[in-house]
Amino acid sequence: MSAKTPSNTAKFHSLSRRIVLQFCVFTLVISAVYGLISFTLMYTLEDSFIEQQMQQEADYLSAQQQASGQWPQPMRSNMQLHFSRNTLPDEIRHKALAEPRRKEFFGEQGRHYHIYTIATQPEVLLLAEVSQQLLVRPIRGGVLQFLLISALLVSSIACLIAWFVSRRTTRPLKQLAALVDSALPQQLPQEFASQFPHNEVGILARTLEQSLGGIARALQREKSFTADVSHELRTPLAVIKNTVELWQSQQTGSQQTAHPQTEPGCDQLLMAQIYDAAEQMEKTVQTLLILAREEHATDxxxxxxxxxxxxxxxxxxxxxxxxxxxxxxxxxxxxxxxxxxxxxxxxxxxxxxxxxxxxxxxxxxxxxxxxxxxxxxxxxxxxxxxxxxxxxxxxxxxxxxxxxxxxxxxxxxxxxxxxxxxxxxxxxxxxxxxxxxx
Incomplete structure (x- = not known):
């Protein structure tokens, strides 16, 4: 059991560092979401462009069939007409039969197919091999690299901004902490809340100002009380000491006159103990008053x-x-x-x-x-x-x-x-x- 209060060994967590860290993490998350949305839009636009081309081709083929009664060859060399899914290329036939609603298929050796249904009764399909028209796949690595560099650059700028913001935000807190930390019990700061902005820090400053004001008033009352106690205790102790000294001097004079060789009696020993006790009580009172006032002794x-x-x-x-x-x-x-x-x-x-x-x-x-x-x-x-x-x-x-x-x-x-x-x-x-x- 120790008379000292154990010091707080909990790890210090800087508020400024947390602000910067959270700001940077937030920026990275936003950058990642932006990159994902960008890729989704790129693939969507690519598919829309291919679908638009196939729609135009299908409209042309349908118009020619209605005019001549026969299906002509597609104008674009990468497109073919099929009148059954069984005639589709082997690499996608089984998938097309198993998933008749699916429009996009990955073939072998980098080939990529889109299917557009022109008619269902009888079935007429327009097949397009679009690997040469894909714009996103060839530049995907470069886009990823660009997005990564952009995210790092934006995050760095965000961290720098967050650092300035955190410094500006925590500066009043640090000033308030320094003000309270440097305060002495006998000189507590007063009327300092007006120095701080009218926000949460200002509310904290006003609360501390009120609390320190109450402490200052309590210390003043304690000083007044200890001064009164000092006077009230020291006076009777001094009277006791003076009375004992007077009694001892009278007894010493009487003994020397009547019986010079007489040993000190029991009364004299008791009075000596009373004197010593009063003297010690005087020192004890002084020590306790120093403790009550929280004053550090000069020695x-x-x-x-x-x-x-x-x-x-x-x-x-x-x-x-x-x-x-x-x-x-x-x-x-x-x-x-x-x-x-x-x-x-x-x-x-x-x-x-x-x-x-x-x-x-x-x-x-x-x-x-x-x-x-x-x-x-x-x-x-x-x-x-x-x-x-x-x-x-x-x-x-x-x-x-x-x-x-x-x-x-x-x-x-x-x-x-x-x-x-x-x-x-x-x-x-x-x-x-x-x-x-x-």
Whole structure:
């Protein structure tokens, strides 16, 4: 379980590229349909020309037969009269007998025949061998090549036009994306929708403008709230610290006057703990206010000695281990200097160690540092399976927890703020790893 939100690894699909691709595909499809229609028209015109010639020949033969009572020879040398399908050339006879309504037949060695029925009772057929009159077949390869080159040329021009159109279409979107991407939480852009055209992009810009305006107002309310919280919390904490300091100075003076050699009493130890707790609460409040405001600390990358921070956190939370057979193991690997905000890291350590100390009844709590990661392990009961997936959500806690369920939620927000990665491992206790690389 990680405190960082997994990045979106889905493949980027460029809108401009899709526009160009779809435009080119559409142009190729139109070109292919145009080529098919062109070939169909060419063959249709060719057949119409042949049919017209045969019609003229049939009219001439019919007129001569009516005038003389005999059928003359056709005027065109490529045409013959047949008075039965049985007298047709062998290469088409069987097909003509099997398909009496068919008018066009393919013969051998490139010959091509057309049949025109002059009369049916008795049957009179006009047969024309038209292979020398076919115009489309000899130039079919050239026509195909011409259509292909034309399609490629038209597609190239269409792609170029689509590229210009897509650039012009997506330019406002890119400008809007750049505007939103460069926006800072404390300086959200306002009244920018008027810069964009009155179309779908303009609608999107106006919607974003309204949303960012609402976010800006919410951030302003949060800043005002955090300022009030800062004042209201810091004032009583300062009063507590000053009161404890005054009490300690009075007690120290009284003891030196009455019993100079007297050891500090229980009351003094308790007051010292109250003072330390108030001081730590003051630092914690400051850290949480920084988190609430989403402000990056100026010393985020300052050098920090880890060992004193861990030791201090152990001492501050040691009361949680009173009466428990629990051993705290602080590994020498924590003697390192790291690049981190000391206050942030102290809040993190306090939350993690207080949880470990509170819920470990016996066994061991160990703190180590390895591969730029802080490791805190305990032999406690672990995390219940039903809340494990949501353990870093605010208000989520175990059945026997006496807290409010905000400890790990604060740690999660702190990690997100500092660019750290938090991993929680459950089993034979709990192991929490904080990778301090950003």
């Amino acid at each position: 985020k990358h300052s050098s920090t000695n880890l060992m004193p921070l861990v030791e201090r956190a152990i001492l501050d939370n040691s009361l949680l281990l009173q009466g428990k057979p629990v051993t705290v193991q602080l590994c020498d690997s924590c003697r390192v200097t790291i690049s981190a905000n000391a206050n942030m890291l102290k809040v993190l350590l306090d939350n993690l160690l207080s949880n470990a100390f509170k819920y470990t009844e016996s066994g061991e709590v160990s703190i180590a540092f390895s591969d730029n990661s802080l490791l805190i392990r305990d032999t406690g009961p672990g995390i219940a399976a039903d809340i494990y997936p949501h353990i870093t959500d605010s208000g989520v806690k175990g059945a026997h927890s006496t807290g409010l369920g905000f400890g790990l939620a604060i740690v999660k927000r702190l990690c997100e703020h500092q660019g750290w990665q938090m991993t929680v491992t459950n089993g034979h206790g709990t192991t929490i790893s904080i990778c301090l690389s950003d």
